[in-house]
Amino acid sequence: MTASIITGRSKALLQCHYCSFVVNHDAALEADGHPHCPRCSAVLHQRKPNSQARTWALVITAMLFYIPANVLPIMHTHAINGNQSSTIVGGVLHLWHLESYDLAIIVFVASVIVPLGKMLSLILLALFNTLGYAGKQQARTRLYNFLELIGPWSMLDIFVVALLAAIVQFRGLATIQPGLATVAFAMVVVLTMLAAKSYDPRLTWDHSKPND
Amino acid sequence: MPSAPSSQPARPGWILCHHCDAAYARPTLQRNEVARCERCNNVLLKPPRLQPQALLALSLTALLAFCFANLYPIVNVELNGDSRSTTIIGAAMALSETSYGLVTALVLATLLLFPLLEICLMVWISGFLVAGKRCPGFHGAVHTLQDLAPWGMLDVFALSLAVALAKLFGIASVSFNVGMVGLIGLVILMPLLSNTPLHELWDLRLVDKEPDALAEPAS
Numbered sequence: 001m002t003a004s005i006i007t008g009r010s011k012a013l014l015q016c017h018y019c020s021f022v023v024n025h026d027a028a029l030e031a032d033g034h035p036h037c038p039r040c041s042a043v044l045h046q047r048k049p050n051s052q053a054r055t056w057a058l059v060i061t062a063m064l065f066y067i068p069a070n071v072l073p074i075m076h077t078h079a080i081n082g083n084q085s086s087t088i089v090g091g092v093l094h095l096w097h098l099e100s101y102d103l104a105i106i107v108f109v110a111s112v113i114v115p116l117g118k119m120l121s122l123i124l125l126a127l128f129n130t131l132g133y134a135g136k137q138q139a140r141t142r143l144y145n146f147l148e149l150i151g152p153w154s155m156l157d158i159f160v161v162a163l164l165a166a167i168v169q170f171r172g173l174a175t176i177q178p179g180l181a182t183v184a185f186a187m188v189v190v191l192t193m194l195a196a197k198s199y200d201p202r203l204t205w206d207h208s209k210p211n212d
Numbered sequence: 213m214p215s216a217p218s219s220q221p222a223r224p225g226w227i228l229c230h231h232c233d234a235a236y237a238r239p240t241l242q243r244n245e246v247a248r249c250e251r252c253n254n255v256l257l258k259p260p261r262l263q264p265q266a267l268l269a270l271s272l273t274a275l276l277a278f279c280f281a282n283l284y285p286i287v288n289v290e291l292n293g294d295s296r297s298t299t300i301i302g303a304a305m306a307l308s309e310t311s312y313g314l315v316t317a318l319v320l321a322t323l324l325l326f327p328l329l330e331i332c333l334m335v336w337i338s339g340f341l342v343a344g345k346r347c348p349g350f351h352g353a354v355h356t357l358q359d360l361a362p363w364g365m366l367d368v369f370a371l372s373l374a375v376a377l378a379k380l381f382g383i384a385s386v387s388f389n390v391g392m393v394g395l396i397g398l399v400i401l402m403p404l405l406s407n408t409p410l411h412e413l414w415d416l417r418l419v420d421k422e423p424d425a426l427a428e429p430a431s
Contacts, residue, residue, distance in 0.1 A: 005234050005250065005251050006234070006235045006236075007233045007234055007235055008226075008228040008233045008234075008235045009233055010235075011226070011235055013226055013228060013235060015227075015228040015230070018354070018355055018358050018411070018414075019354075019411055019413075019414035019415075020227075020230075020411045020414070021414070022226040022227060022228055039414060040351055040354070040355070040414055041351060042355065095379075100378065100379075103375055103378055103379070106371070106375060107375065110371075137232075137252065138252055138253060141231050141232065141252045141254065145231075145254070148362070151362055152322070152362065152363075152365045152368050153368055155322065155365050155368050155372075156368055156371060156372050156375070157372075158307075158315065158319070159303070159319070159323075159365075159368060159369050159372030159373075159376075160372045160375050160376045160379075161307070162303040162304060162306050162307050162315075162319060162372075163298065163303045163306075163372060163373060163376040164376050164379065164380075165303075165306035165307065166296075166298040166302045166303040166305070166306035167287070167289045167296050167297075167298050167376070167380070168289075168296075168380070169296055170291045170292070170294050170296070171294075173291060173292060173294070174291070177309075177310065178306065178307050178309075178310045178315075179310065180310060182307060182310060182315050183310070183314055183315055186314065186315045186318050190318065193362065193363075197362075201231050201232070202231065202232055202233040204232070205232040205233060205234075205251065205252065206233075
């Protein structure tokens with residue numbers, strides 16, 4: 001690693017989030033008091049505005065929605081051999097008992113591991129920034145890139161329930177209805193995606209020593 | 213740390229790392245070369261690879277696949293002589309009673325509206341680019357495309373369909389319909405389309421445009 005890393009901030013340079021044009025802060029300043037990209041006119045920010053506060057607020061709200069998402073039923077099955085309501089984890093266990101291990105693992109990863117892992121990772125990342133911790137920066141940056149990649153995959157269970165509810169409408173034999181947990185779970189997915197988008201990975205590096 | 217005030221004009225030769233804000237002189241890359249940030253090791257710059265003709269062909273094919281995937285049912289399921297089929301819209305509508313339309317709106321947006329908007333904007337932009345022009349509303353169109361990037365979820369939907377059908381196999385008889393061909397096409401084409409280096413759209417030099425004093429040098 002070189003001894004002297006120059007940062008955009010130390011040179012008062014801004015890079016456009018959309019078109020990657022690099023411009024000096026003062027040269028880009030316009031009448032509305034904000035710097036704008038000279039090439040594509042987007043508003044420029046040195047760092048994402050209120051990144052830490054937004055990430056915290058969104059991830060905490062997502063955690064709150066995660067409770068009803070797991071407690072409430074995600075699916076109601078009405079069949080000739082009885083009615084049944086199942087939660088997300090209940091559905092996974094049911095698949096496991098039916099010896100559909102592959103399906104059970106897919107649903108468990110998408111519905112439990114991905115959203116939980118994403119929320120805990122975001123909390124960890126935001127906490128490190130709040131505390132001003134300046135270690136393991138490469139690992140933290142990799143973790144964030146990974147979070148952005150897996151973002152939408154927790155929608156899986158909602159789509160499964162939607163498809164089953166649309167297809168399984170055989171009156172007298174079996175019908176499937178979505179449960180209220182779909183709403184809470186959809187909120188978890190959207191909120192965690194927004195939280196990841198609000199997080200600014202550059203904050204991780206702002207606490208580095210000048211010659212780190 | 214407050215930014216140091218400076219009255220100097222922009223230095224066109226700079227490039228900043230999107231991940232850690234390290235600043236470098238913009239390197240000149242050969243084909244197959246990739247510049248990485250020395251500090252965080254993320255990709256800093258790749259050689260340009262955008263081809264308007266290929267993009268137009270890809271987005272028109274995706275438009276065709278989108279029509280097939282949505283105008284025809286995807287699967288038929290039969291149980292005791294009673295047959296049901298579903299479309300993507302049908303799956304979204306099945307959620308509307310429980311969720312007061314909230315989840316339906318999300319499903320329609322991520323499976324229908326956003327992918328369609330992405331495909332149409334690509335056709336619009338690349339169509340004009342092939343003719344050597346910037347489309348009307350270029351700024352808004354490209355900004356919208358860049359904002360939409362993470363919100364299309366057709367690939368997740370395809371895996372969900374596999375899970376849902378696997379649950380039904382053995383209980384009911386499942387057969388595929390025309391919409392399935394379109395959906396498979398979309399699952400292949402949408403990642404290719406989303407993989408377009410959109411920021412390169414801004415770098416393209418166009419014949420009918422007067423030289424842009426602010427454009428970065430080609431080096």
